[in-house]
Amino acid sequence: MNGSIQVLGIDLGGTAIKLGRFTTDGHCLKTITVPTPQPAFPEPVLMAIVDAIAKLDPDREASAIGIGMPGPTDATGRIARIAINLPNWIEVPIADWIEAKTGRPTIASNDANCAGLGEAWLGAGRSFRNFILLTLGTGVGGAIILNGELFIGHNGAAGELGLISLDRNGEPCNSGNRGSLEQHTSIQAIRRRTGKEPDELGRLARSSDPEALEFWRSYGRDLGLGLTSLIYVLTPEAIVIGGGVSASAEFFLPSAIAEIEQRVMPTSREGLQILTAELGNRAGIVGAAKLAIKCHPSIGVDENLDV
Incomplete structure (x- = not known):
């Protein structure tokens, strides 16, 4: 080319x-x-x-x-x-x-x-043929790269990873779902749960504030629970975490990984890497x-x- x-x-x-x-x-x-x-x-x-x-x-x-x-x-x-x-x-x-x-x-x-195509081409996904991108922002979006190709489903709408269900009685979602992963991990969910912005919680965690650190651990457990379902379905080589909330990944990824290791059989997560996105906005x-x-x-x- x-x-x-x-x-x-x-x-x-x-x-x-x-x-x-x-x-x-x-x-x-x-x-x-x-x-x-x-x-x-x-x-x-x-x-x-x-x-x-x-x-x-x-x-x-x-x-x-x-x-x-x-x-x-x-x-x-x-x-x-x-x-x-x-x-x-x-x-x-x-x-x-x-x-x-x-x-x-x-x-x-x-x-x-x-965003998934961008990370696959020039970012954190360029070494993988099979990976998931999850964007944690105002909403929670996603992309699926399978065998080096963007998977869009039969009508183009596949990859709405943030809309998978975690809690049947949880907060209502614009999609019509309730208790979706988005309602647990988006910026709006963080505001609802803490009354604070993600960047403020990140600063507090960096200063070793115990409440902020515990919030991020809880956030990571919710994220790990959602990722568990995706891993069992897709068995990706990697999961790339992007979006504005990923700026605090150091505080929530350890508990997310621990949740995945507890819930996902080793055969379904063999060699799995969980990375932060490289291209930002x-x-x-x-x-x-x-x-x-x-x-x-x-x-x-x-x-x-x-x-």
């Missing part, structure tokens, strides 16, 4: 839109961030993306575009099925619209899937760029998105 070919990776969020221009060998040439229009209805958001593309790539050097969405897309990467944090985003044909405005092939995927644009490479006209769209 010619590293001089350029692509664009876009990470669409509820408050900001991040964009990056990359060569196909993974070199980032330039990034910009623009605010997401409020209210974030489809048309103004799409226009903001087009305007930002023109700023990032005024000479039209990039020849394909990938977009990470805060919600599921269809299996072909053409339609944003729904976006949890964006109003009125229901069955929006985002790829067709961006292609029509820019004249460049475009593909979209769930933002956690993009760049994972989304890196993975979206990888998506774009897959729909570059000289390569053609690869349904399996082999990384």
Whole structure:
């Protein structure tokens, strides 16, 4: 593959839109961030993306575009099925619209899937053919890489790892579930449980505050319980933990690992590595760029998105 070919990776969020221009060998040439229009209805958001593309790539050097969405897309990467944090985003044909405005092939995927692709390409997952990414943030997202390929299921919606059930009578979830892993491990869950922000709890733990340390141990046990189910189903080589909460991983991963070792048979966790993500908030644009490479006209769209 010619590293001089350029692509664009876009990470669409509820408050900001991040964009990056990359060569196909993974070199980032330039990034910009623009605010997401409020209210974030489809048309103004799409226009903001087009305007930002023109700023990032005024000479039209990039020849394909990938977009990470805060919600599921269809299996072909053409339609944003729904976006949890964006109003009125229901069955929006985002790829067709961006292609029509820019004249460049475009593909979209769930933002956690993009983060997984990014970590598989240039981050903590690059040494593995089979791993899970879990993003611990405002919500809890996930991505599954199987045999070097992004697994999206028969209709494109697989990998909602944060929505697995832990407690049938637990806190209600926007998905309609109750007591999901997300309701135990997201930033919102941490606020509900402690009245504090994760970064404050991290600072307290670093100063050996006993209550903060005990909270993180309890948090790790909940995380380990959720990961147990995923390990038994997928038996990955590695689990990569990302998202903002992962900044305190040193305080909760030991208890998560202990929970896994207690609950998972050795044959299902043989050689398992649990790692923190490496790309930080760049994972989304890196993975979206990888998506774009897959729909570059000289390569053609690869349904399996082999990384």
